[in-house]
Amino acid sequence: MAERLTVGVAARLSRYLQVLTQARKMGKDRISSQEIAEYTNINATQIRRDLSAFGRFGKRGVGYRTEALLEEIRKILRTQGQHNIALAGAGRLGSAIASSPIFAEHGITVAAIFESDPEKVGQRVGNMSVNSIDDVAEICRERNIIVGVIAVPAETAQDATDALIGAGVKIIFNYSQALLDVPADVNVHTSNPAVDLLYALYFHLT
Amino acid sequence: MAERLTVGVAARLSRYLQVLTQARKMGKDRISSQEIAEYTNINATQIRRDLSAFGRFGKRGVGYRTEALLEEIRKILRTQGQHNIALAGAGRLGSAIASSPIFAEHGITVAAIFESDPEKVGQRVGNMSVNSIDDVAEICRERNIIVGVIAVPAETAQDATDALIGAGVKIIFNYSQALLDVPADVNVHTSNPAVDLLYALYFHLT
DNA sequence: TAGATTGTTAATCGATTAACAATC
DNA sequence: TAGATTGTTAATCGATTAACAATC
Numbered sequence: 001m002a003e004r005l006t007v008g009v010a011a012r013l014s015r016y017l018q019v020l021t022q023a024r025k026m027g028k029d030r031i032s033s034q035e036i037a038e039y040t041n042i043n044a045t046q047i048r049r050d051l052s053a054f055g056r057f058g059k060r061g062v063g064y065r066t067e068a069l070l071e072e073i074r075k076i077l078r079t080q081g082q083h084n085i086a087l088a089g090a091g092r093l094g095s096a097i098a099s100s101p102i103f104a105e106h107g108i109t110v111a112a113i114f115e116s117d118p119e120k121v122g123q124r125v126g127n128m129s130v131n132s133i134d135d136v137a138e139i140c141r142e143r144n145i146i147v148g149v150i151a152v153p154a155e156t157a158q159d160a161t162d163a164l165i166g167a168g169v170k171i172i173f174n175y176s177q178a179l180l181d182v183p184a185d186v187n188v189h190t191s192n193p194a195v196d197l198l199y200a201l202y203f204h205l206t
Numbered sequence: 207m208a209e210r211l212t213v214g215v216a217a218r219l220s221r222y223l224q225v226l227t228q229a230r231k232m233g234k235d236r237i238s239s240q241e242i243a244e245y246t247n248i249n250a251t252q253i254r255r256d257l258s259a260f261g262r263f264g265k266r267g268v269g270y271r272t273e274a275l276l277e278e279i280r281k282i283l284r285t286q287g288q289h290n291i292a293l294a295g296a297g298r299l300g301s302a303i304a305s306s307p308i309f310a311e312h313g314i315t316v317a318a319i320f321e322s323d324p325e326k327v328g329q330r331v332g333n334m335s336v337n338s339i340d341d342v343a344e345i346c347r348e349r350n351i352i353v354g355v356i357a358v359p360a361e362t363a364q365d366a367t368d369a370l371i372g373a374g375v376k377i378i379f380n381y382s383q384a385l386l387d388v389p390a391d392v393n394v395h396t397s398n399p400a401v402d403l404l405y406a407l408y409f410h411l412t
Numbered sequence: 413t414a415g416a417t418t419g420t421t422a423a424t425c426g427a428t429t430a431a432c433a434a435t436c
Numbered sequence: 437t438a439g440a441t442t443g444t445t446a447a448t449c450g451a452t453t454a455a456c457a458a459t460c
Contacts, residue, residue, distance in 0.1 A: 003374050008427070014405040017399050022385045024235040032441065035218070039385050044441095045429060052443050060442040061436040063209050078411060079404040092305060096298035097399070101360075102383055106400040146410070147403060153291075169407050171401065177308055178246050179228045189406055193303070193379065194312040198285040198355060198396055200377050204352070205284060206210050214451070238417065249415095251453060258419050265416040267460040 005076070012050055013073050020070040021105060043056045079155065084111035084143045088160035089151035090120045093175060096118035097151055098126040109142045110126045112136075114163070116156060133163050140167035147171045154178040209302060211282070214380045218256055219279050221246045226276040227311060238269035290317035292375065294366035295357035296326045296336045299381060303357055304332040317349045318342075320369070339369050346373035353377045360384040 005013070019039045023031050033051075039046040057072055058064045074080050081103050084105075087094055087110050098110050114133045115121055121132045131139060139145075147166035148171060150157050157178035164172065164184055174180055174190040175182075180189055215383045225245045239257075240403050243250040257263050257270075259290065263278050264270045277347070280286050284302055286380035291309075293300055296319050304316050320339045321327055337345060345351075356363050356378060363384035369394055380396040388394055 005408070006426070007409075010405055010408050014401045017404065018401045022383060025212060026385070034346050034441080037405065043428065045431095047296060048442060049428090049444080056211075058442050058445075059436055060434065061440045070260070076410050077404060079407065083407065085226055085403070092298065092302035093304075096302045100397060100458065101447095103400045103403075105383065106404060108403060109424075148408070149399075152362070171403075171410055173403065173406075177228060177311065179225060179232070183377075187406060187410065189402060191399075191402075192308060193355075194309045194314050195220045195224045196395060196397075197289075197291070197309075197314060197377075197379065198223070198283060198312055200379075200393060201285065201289065201353070202211070202216050202283050203213075204377055212450070219436080249442095249452065251420095252451075254418060255420080255452090262419075264418050265456070265460060267416045269417065 005041070006077075007165050009050060009053075010077065012042055012046070012075055015042065015075050016047065017077065017079075017106075020066055020073070023068060024066050028030045029068050030154075032061045033058075035063075041196065054059065079107070082107045082109065083107050083147065084109050085147040085149060085165060086111065086136070086140055086143075086145045086167075087113045087151060088133070089113075089142070089148045090115045090116075090117075090123065090125050091153075094151040095125050097149060098128065107156060110149075111145060112139050114160070115140075116152075116159065133160065136163045137167040140164070140169060145169065147173070147176065149173045207294075215256060215259075218246075218248055218252070218282055221248065222253065222256075223276065223283065223285075223312075224232045224277050226279070230272045230276060234272050236269045237275070238320075239264075241269075266389075271361055280333055285313070286359050286367065288315065289353065290315050290351045291353040291355060292317065292342070292349075292351045293319045293355045293357060293368060294323045294339070294370060296331050297357065297359075298324075298330065300357040301331050303355060303381075304334065316355075317351060318345050320345075320366070322358075324367065341364065342369045346370070346375060351375065353379070354382065355379045355383050356386070361368040 019036050025083045033044040044188055054076055057069050090113050097129045113125055113128055113130050114136050116133045120130050123130050149167040150160055152160050157176040161180045168169050170186055172188045180188050182189050210302055225242050239250040239253045242253050265277050293316050319331055319401050320342050321336050321361055322339045326336050329336050354375040356366055358366050360383045363382035367386045375393055378394045386394050
């Protein structure tokens with residue numbers, strides 16, 4: 001097995017993947033490091049450096065072939081497979097996530113939606129029906145799910161997290177404000193648009 | 207005026223802000239660098255180093271006072287004011303964002319929602335009514351808005367972006383998959399949960 | 413006092429960037 | 437050929453970490 005990527009390299013490669021996916025959809029056959037730089041705010045030299053560590057994917061004077069580079073990065077990141085994820089919360093945010101086309105594009109399927117509110121269990125969201133959180137263990141094992149998304153209010157976020165972890169989930173994407181306590185072998189990624197915004201404002205205002 | 211923060215420092219301080227905000231809500235009076243480290247995945251030494259660059263905020267053997275540290279970081283990031291933001295898109299994601307409590311907590315108000323779909327104009331979302339995108343310039347100037355959030359499908363994302371920029375918006379948070387073309391003085395932050403997920407999976411699988 | 417945790421140093425490592433030869 | 441863009445070097449800067457004295 002090749003060396004494990006550093007956190008920084010893996011993060012940047014993911015960004016390139018995102019840009020290439022869209023560039024392909026827009027019908028761009030070729031793309032230069034300069035163009036990728038404009039869309040990612042990552043320095044063009046850094047991009048070429050990152051890529052050339054794995055091979056000579058570009059053509060001087062021309063750029064990179066979008067499709068080929070996409071495949072190379074997928075190989076490096078080993079993200080060619082299909083992945084099932086579980087969603088906790090069938091409210092507004094949960095529904096938005098379940099119906100978003102953004103996951104399918106990268107081989108990710110929202111394979112189950114869970115709710116603790118009995119009123120919502122059985123309702124349809126997107127093309128799925130909402131499951132009771134009590135069935136989380138059975139369903140996650142059956143569908144081979146190790147990624148869970150928390151789209152419930154802060155008050156119930158820890159309960160939803162505990163339930164998912166009990167069902168074998170190892171990666172949690174937290175869209176609530178709550179700070180989640182998890183065992184050491186579970187990874188939490190917390191998203192907070194408000195905090196990202198304060199950060200962006202700092203650079204705008206100074 | 208003090209030195210401008212580096213990108214890395216500003217990003218980390220924002221994360222501390224997020225943790226402190228929640229810790230305060232949970233009634234924690236004091237917090238140690240070790241505790242902040244657990245919630246942010248940032249090394250505890252780095253946290254103390256970041257903070258001590260601006261003053262001696264902690265007490266040896268005790269930790270930091272949550273409330274006081276929160277205020278210090280707000281001062282450093284200059285995010286004590288109130289900010290109005292505009293939202294493009296009154297669909298599922300737009301509604302979720304408009305009704306989220308996550309912004310108010312940091313002094314951010316969704317001050318206007320815009321739609322190009324005439325069917326949706328005038329409808330109520332949260333405690334606001336949806337405006338026509340044709341009125342974006344007038345409303346953004348009136349409400350002093352320089353931040354816009356794109357919560358429309360990829361197909362109309364560029365149009366929504368152009369409208370917001372025409373109205374004076376300088377910071378765009380893009381929740382669509384589209385790559386947005388913007389003038390040099392406008393900053394785009396694109397969020398893609400699917401890409402973040404691939405990145406998280408890489409470290410889980412290797 | 414004993415235990416805990418900060419503030420700071422010193423050393424290392426990775427990120428960033430400009431510059432430019434190679435080459436398409 | 438002329439123009440463009442990669443691949444690579446070299447130099448600098450910031451991030452990361454262990455270690456530990458200071459001190460609450």
